[in-house]
Amino acid sequence: MTVPADNFDRDDPRAVRRAIRDGRFTGFTNQVARGYVQGNLVAVPAEHAAAFEAYCRANAAALPILGISAPGERTLPAIAEDIDLARDAGGYTVFRDGVPVETPRDARAVWRDDLVAFVLGCSFSFEAILQANGVRLRHLDENDVSAMYVTDRDTVPVGPFCGKLVVSMRALTPADAIRATLVSARYPQFHGPPVSLGLPADLGIADLAESYGGHGLTRLQPGELPVFWPCGATGQIAAREAQLPICITHHKAHMIVTDLPLPAGDI
Structure with a gap:
């Protein structure tokens, strides 16, 4: 009997990384390894x-650090023993002089041998916690991801790094918005509480249909509020503004899947 190529344990982060590495899983990671922490990746030259x-x-709500690699290293034992940061995200964006030039798998x-990789907290990590606390996440019900938006809020600049805050949005009922705020506030490593509830214009967002990256659930249903959290994609904006050589x-939503379990008892 032939075993389907995509037949792997979707709850096991090691199995998920192997499937990504082998090309057997190419989808967004928000519905796999849901008991484990996921992270954004930003790799910059060592200098x-x-x-x-x-x-x-300086911008820890958007960019909480989970781990930093040694220069040139594609491994990061602090988050996973067998990880290859150049292969296990399932999708990458390469910027040169601040311009996106390719999106290799x-x-x-x-x-490069001088790259230092940062793995930063991701809101995918608290979605299982929100659901365990009774919050309905419609984008998951519809097999989608949360949308992202570039706001008009400036981040705190450091050296060449600066730019606008990026947020992720989830469409929630008012009751769920309150519950999600209280729950997420306990997890600064996953961005903490929202920065805005129900007021996209307060963040300079003119049209929810115009998401950063062009993906994610953007349509509200009657009785739903857009709830916005700080997002690790803020680091992409800062790297572009810095115009790094690479x-x-x-x-998009192809995150680094770690072996770090979500806080015990919360899911």
């Missing part, structure tokens, strides 16, 4: 790593 780390710490060909990030 800019100290400034980028300081930028992350595998980044080994462009990974920067490699994850592509």
Whole structure:
């Protein structure tokens, strides 16, 4: 009997990474390894790593640091023993001089010996926690992801890194919005509480249909509010503004899946 190529344990982060690495899983990661922490990836040249780390710490709600690699290393044992940061995201965006130039599935060909990789907290990590606390996430029911938006709020600049805050949005009922705010506030490593509830114009967002990256659930139903959290894609904006000779990030919702379990008892 032939075993389907996509037949793997979707709850096991190691199995998920192997399936991504082998090309057997190419989808968004928000509905796999849901008991484990996921992260954004930003890899910058070593000469800019100290400034980028300081930028992350100055804007910690959007860019909470989960781990930092050694220069040139594609491994990061602090988050997973067998991880390959150039292969396990399932999709990458390569920026040169601030311009996106390619979106490879595998980044080994462009990974440099001087790159320092940052894995930053991601709101995918708290979605299972929100659901365990009774919050309905309609985008998951519809097999979608949360939409992202570039706001008009400036981040705290450090060195060459600056730019606008990016947020992720979830369509929630008022009751769920209150519950989600209280729950997410307990997890600063996953962006903490929302920055705005129900007021996209307060963030300079003119049209919910115009999401950053062009993906995610953007349509509200009657009785729903748009609820906005800080987003790790803020780091992409900052890297573009810095016009680094090279920067490699994850592509869209293809996150780094770690072996770090979500807080015990919360899911």
